[in-house]
Amino acid sequence: MTEADAPPPPGRASTTRLVGTTVLLALRAIRRHLLRSILTVLGIVIGVFAVVTIVTLGKGATESTRQQISSLGANILTVLPGQAAGRGGGGETPPPFKFEDLDAIRDQVAGVTAVAPQAQSSATAVHNAANWSTTVNGTTDSYLDAQDWKIEDGRRFTDAEEQAGKSVCLMGSTVKQNLYPGEAPVGSTLRLGNVSCTVIGTLATRGAGGFGQDNDDTVLMPIKAVQRRFTGNRDIRAIIVSADPAYDSADVQESIAKLLRERRNISGGKLDDFTIFDSRQIADTLSGITNILTGIVGAVAAISLLVGGIGIMNIMLVSVTERTREIGIRLAIGAVAREVMLQFLVEAVVLSCLGGLIGLVLALFASLGLAAALNVPFVFDPWTNLTAFLFSGLIGVVFGYFPARRAAALNPIDALRYE
């Protein structure tokens, strides 16, 4: 014997390769009990899957809201008569706007790119035998610029048509699909209620708006035609203003408010008798709501992660009991308590990380599928995925610790004798 006089080994076990070795042992143990391992991590799989899918879809919905609102035009201010909900205007019906108000906004407010009036009426559109309930929007050619509408076929309104209030119209794609399946509507005559008008063009499809309404379910006519033939007055019920993106929309909003207060004779302490909506504010508010909802539902899903962790602890405790003899063998062979503890801890962490990984892959496929089905964009967020993965690992550490400590505390003599 070459080392016959070597003293007993030093006080500490070498930690080199200890972790690598235990990972190997853990993988072997998992492979040996494959079915049970899969059942053990099912809770984690479902938890990670639910959280990541929900958060991913939520982010997609937020993104889609933003896109749709910005699709209405980069930065649109809508001016309506009357107070915003909640603050009563004192009984008097606030007056509608006048054409002069539009001219004033266009000429006197800096940062305004287009100003369009709006007068709305609903009507049943009829063509041949088909009819369709839609909204008739009376406006001007500027409306197309303000809201960034593209002409798909035909042409825009001419000045002459606007001045005369001629009975011509531009048709949204929803109306076209319902009344002119497989036909080109340009040049044909469309009946709107009792009014006949000539279709001069069709609008390119825009898709659903941020509130779920169909932007394409509309017919545009010169405002004077709508006032004369539908509403029967000269009221302008809304002003659509598009702001230059280079300007702060809040400043533009304030300038318009100041101008309108002047023009409508609202002095000093009196409240505005009109309201200005900023599309960007609406987008922010909607995104905020979506984010909160995503957070709440995500938190509920996170509870299933916790339940998954308890499942891991449960099975690990069973596993420690079942493998008492094995632990005895390992201890007899010369494993120190720390190594046995590390083995079971690593086993729990490897299991939960594996579950997390499976959950992430499932979530990826599910969100891709659901995003397509729900018509929201798929937004892959590395942070969400990384956090969920690390969290599943953390669950392994937290819930694996107690069983691992129990395993390490076993007495080898008793453990070897355990039946």
Next chain:
Amino acid sequence: MPEAGSEPLIRLIGVTKRFGSGDAAFQALKGVDLDIMAGDFMAVMGPSGSGKSTTMNILGCLDVPTTGSFLFRGHHIESLGRDQRALLRRRYLGFVFQGFNLLARTSALENVELPLLYRGDDKRARRAAALAALDQVGLVDWASHTPSELSGGQQQRVAIARAIVTHPDVLLADEPTGNLDSERSLEIMELLTRLNRDRGITVLMVTHEAEMAAFARTVVHFRDGLVERVTTGALAA
């Protein structure tokens, strides 16, 4: 082969072991003195409750004496802590059990590799050493079989391979033939004898059967927590 008069590999001096306390206390060992020379093949005999298992646990560094000294290679190790005893086991001792105690659903090769994993050997070294150990017990062709695919005798030989793969000084065998028929028992005894003779491994074996004890050079009889008598080589052979 040990030289006459050289320092014993293992010395137990006045070792006592007491389990429990108060009225429930049980004095398992009452002052055991025992010298074991390097290269010996010692059979430990005695009725149950005589203290032989407790002594084997202490010799195997699985347990510590209540009082008395335990010297291994001249070093006092009776007061070592849990982890230090584990490291001693890892470095110097090998264990063979009555019930084989192989890991189920684990190949013979992986079972034999197990002690080397804790030593931190790399994969290639582990494999080579494990195959060499399996070769020594004549089971190199069975390396990929799991315990359930092996006979009892084969399982015990795998267990012996696992015990010797680290080249221990001492092999502790607790009734290694207790679960085997006489033919397999003889095979195991021949294997242990060969390891003792050819590799100089000190073998300590608990047994109930005189037939197995006959393979030993020294036989120690326990009774009532004390060494009753030690029969040396010539008589046993």
